[in-house]
Amino acid sequence: GLSLKIPIILEGESGQGKQTAIHYISQKLGLEIINVVISKSTKVDDLLIKVVFEKSEIGEILIRNEETELYKAIKSYNNYPKKLIVFHEINNASPEVLDFLNSLFIPETDILLSNGSILHKGNMNIIGIFNKGRNNINKDKIPAGMLSYCIYHIVDNPSSEDILNIITNLFIRMDFGEEENKKYVKNYLIENRIDGIENENEANEKIKYEQYFEDNFLKAKKFEFNDFSKKFLYAIKFSLETTNELPFTLNDIKNYIDFRESVPQINISLIQLFIFVYHFSQEENINKISERLDLLRNIDFLPTIDYDEDKEYMYIKLERDAKESIRVKVNNPRNIKIKKCKKLFNTLTKSQKHCFIFLICCIISKKTPIIQGPTASGKSYLLNVFSILLGQDSNLYQMNLNTGMSIFIGQEIIKQDFDEKEKEEIYNAYKSIENIINYKKPFDSMSLKRYKKIISKIDIKLEESDNLDEEIKEKLKKARQTIYVIISAPSRFIHIDSAFTDSILKGEGQWVILDGIEMAPSEIPEKICSLCGENPEINIFESGKRIYITSKDIKENFHLFIIHNPFNKGSKHLDQVLFNKCVSFTLPSIDISQQDASTIIYNSIRISKTTNKNIWNMLSSKLAASHMTATKISENHLEQI
Numbered sequence: 001g002l003s004l005k006i007p008i009i010l011e012g013e014s015g016q017g018k019q020t021a022i023h024y025i026s027q028k029l030g031l032e033i034i035n036v037v038i039s040k041s042t043k044v045d046d047l048l049i050k051v052v053f054e055k056s057e058i059g060e061i062l063i064r065n066e067e068t069e070l071y072k073a074i075k076s077y078n079n080y081p082k083k084l085i086v087f088h089e090i091n092n093a094s095p096e097v098l099d100f101l102n103s104l105f106i107p108e109t110d111i112l113l114s115n116g117s118i119l120h121k122g123n124m125n126i127i128g129i130f131n132k133g134r135n136n137i138n139k140d141k142i143p144a145g146m147l148s149y150c151i152y153h154i155v156d157n158p159s160s161e162d163i164l165n166i167i168t169n170l171f172i173r174m175d176f177g178e179e180e181n182k183k184y185v186k187n188y189l190i191e192n193r194i195d196g197i198e199n200e201n202e203a204n205e206k207i208k209y210e211q212y213f214e215d216n217f218l219k220a221k222k223f224e225f226n227d228f229s230k231k232f233l234y235a236i237k238f239s240l241e242t243t244n245e246l247p248f249t250l251n252d253i254k255n256y257i258d259f260r261e262s263v264p265q266i267n268i269s270l271i272q273l274f275i276f277v278y279h280f281s282q283e284e285n286i287n288k289i290s291e292r293l294d295l296l297r298n299i300d301f302l303p304t305i306d307y308d309e310d311k312e313y314m315y316i317k318l319e320r321d322a323k324e325s326i327r328v329k330v331n332n333p334r335n336i337k338i339k340k341c342k343k344l345f346n347t348l349t350k351s352q353k354h355c356f357i358f359l360i361c362c363i364i365s366k367k368t369p370i371i372q373g374p375t376a377s378g379k380s381y382l383l384n385v386f387s388i389l390l391g392q393d394s395n396l397y398q399m400n401l402n403t404g405m406s407i408f409i410g411q412e413i414i415k416q417d418f419d420e421k422e423k424e425e426i427y428n429a430y431k432s433i434e435n436i437i438n439y440k441k442p443f444d445s446m447s448l449k450r451y452k453k454i455i456s457k458i459d460i461k462l463e464e465s466d467n468l469d470e471e472i473k474e475k476l477k478k479a480r481q482t483i484y485v486i487i488s489a490p491s492r493f494i495h496i497d498s499a500f501t502d503s504i505l506k507g508e509g510q511w512v513i514l515d516g517i518e519m520a521p522s523e524i525p526e527k528i529c530s531l532c533g534e535n536p537e538i539n540i541f542e543s544g545k546r547i548y549i550t551s552k553d554i555k556e557n558f559h560l561f562i563i564h565n566p567f568n569k570g571s572k573h574l575d576q577v578l579f580n581k582c583v584s585f586t587l588p589s590i591d592i593s594q595q596d597a598s599t600i601i602y603n604s605i606r607i608s609k610t611t612n613k614n615i616w617n618m619l620s621s622k623l624a625a626s627h628m629t630a631t632k633i634s635e636n637h638l639e640q641i
Helices: 018-029 044-048 069-074 095-105 144-148 160-173 178-191 200-206 210-241 250-262 268-277 283-292 338-346 350-365 379-389 420-437 448-462 470-487 499-505 523-531 576-581 594-603 613-640
Strands: 008-012 032-037 049-055 061-067 083-088 125-131 151-154 304-307 313-317 326-329 369-372 394-398 411-414 493-496 511-515 538-540 547-549 559-564 583-586
Touching (some): 008 018, 018 032, 018 083, 032 069, 032 523, 044 049, 044 095, 095 125, 160 210, 160 250, 178 210, 210 250, 210 268, 250 350, 268 350, 304 338, 326 350, 350 559, 350 583, 350 594, 379 559, 448 470, 523 538, 523 576, 594 613
Parallel strands (some): 008 151, 369 583
Antiparallel strands (some): 313 326, 411 493
């Protein structure tokens, strides 16, 4: 299709490798991708020309048209265009946008713009992505013209054989780094008693031989591959049998590999717990899958945290006596109070500590996490603790129905004060006619109201124009014009960048937390999808100031966290595309077990240094047991009603 300059449409469920294939071919052909994410609110004018309002040096409001990257690519007459236009989510397109795409796909047709002008098309490389989803949206909504003049390819869900081939290739390339590779092979040799090896010294002697090491490195990965592939194939089957749960996709394989490579110190069983078990949102399914894959959440897990002397790194041990630890960089060491941080960490329940380690995996491997769970599962609290323990500044957005694009593009406001340059200009204008209007007030104490009074005085004086010579008239008019332009509302409009984009672009970057994503208008999750993938970028063209940020612009410390409550009444159904771009983790209610309930109760009590903590520990356990019993009785009562 690309060699013949024929548009291509790829149809299939999300997470089956369409975008991976596009990025691969673009790299091989040296093409720059222009990503156009189509949401339900996208309009044709948004795609092509942006109306930009600017303020001139003299305070006048100027209006100009700004061509989008898509517009420039469409009118390119290069015989071998170096840009690849990718329309994402054309299944979301409105009839108006589909008509535009229809005229774009049909050869030798021009595009009529809303201002009456004609856009003549040049040579283009075009790919459209139609995400079918589990609700089986079909292609009937696509205009016949588009279908007639494109190559329409349906990307089938991969077969079991395809999946095994993909897993094999990814596992073969899996690499932890030189030292960790050696540890990996030694653990394999000792745990499986390969060649009678029973301890580390024997393993060290064997792996000195390069060929022996390479052979067993491959065997160790094959051993892990066999275990993972069986569980993955079962997890796919199990997820498709459930209701209101997301299916497993090829992205989940990549997430597992990335977690393993980024944090090899973590036990394989724990990573599998993250990928397979906490993937599900309903407690019943979580329990079933953990039991059937033999990934019980009750495995020994007593993590501890500590910091180095300069508090530049946090060290996490998954067991108190563990030899190895995970090292994570702290952003603001001066904000770290070690004793307080350790105490905060101990307030977390076991599931929350699982999630804490999961979040560590996400920030090291550059993944966007979705923390989901019911109300009172501690999602927001956990992310707050996580931020504090790593010395991070974060911007929290509480999503609701009124959340708009301003969280990305910022907003225009009327400033209440004037800058020094504006005050100086007003002062000079005022001093030039001060004696003429006979209005002598201390300038330093003047405000907007006083500036308006000066204009009023000038107008009164100009009414006496018959008695004024031309030079004085000109002074009055010039002073009035200067003051009026500065204090008028259009001149006082200023653009305030959003904290969201500042977090991405300024300084070292900051963390952003979107809390309650299920309550936001659909265009918000649709827009952040592109920021969550392997090649993150965000392109906002629907309203206000255009925002186009690529992976090259994103600061190292920026990270996005999403909080989702799938059980929230009135919540919107989130597109599967967002989940496939991210990694999800389900937190159960904080009182899911007596141990967790006891932890919450104990840490909510203020205990003095002289108090016997064992007594309070026993009391917390008894209160937790009473709570669990009362909860069970109330649930049984509700079932009988």
